[in-house]
Amino acid sequence: MQPLLTLPHTALSRSEEETEALGAAFAALLAGRGEPLSFVALEGDLGAGKTAFVRGVASVLSPGSRVQSPTFALLREYRGGGTPLYHFDLYRIADEDDLATTGYFDIEEGVILAEWSGRIPGALPPHRYTVRLERTENGENERSITIKETDDDHPRT
């Protein structure tokens, strides 16, 4: 058993596998929270490792799921476990009306993992987790990953 993460959490990843492992540790944190619906914003450039992180989350919450970039689909759902996962890639979304066609606003239970959620600023829930992945200057494969939790309704001063 890995120790539970505490937030905010910052780590260095040196491989896709390490990013997946951090996603798995984060999934354990989410499972412990027991929220009916959690929202996770994944931030970072093309190829930063957002989908890799989601793969790690799914390995815990929806085992057996094949997690790929949903770029051409906007949404992929994984139901390999007790928690439905909704994996959005909003890179190509036109506007927030387009979001409604995916059923986004009807989701009541599970975990939403959204790549490129900056495209839908008006549709973000006030309470959310943000995972930011950034390349470092140290080689092709290193990423700095920060996970935080914010609540617009209860901002910290």
Ligand SMILES: Nc1ncnc2c1ncn2[C@@H]1O[C@H](COP(=O)(O)OP(=O)(O)OP(=O)(O)O)[C@@H](O)[C@H]1O
């Ligand atoms: N430390 C690392 N963590 C994650 N991925 C890494 C790492 N080092 C190298 N990679 C490589 O970077 C790529 C990350 O791809 P991934 O699809 O997860 O990125 P993404 O952020 O989802 O991109 P996009 O915005 O295009 O969806 C993969 O090819 C992976 O092998």
Ligand SMILES: [Mg+2]
């Ligand atoms: Mg991706």
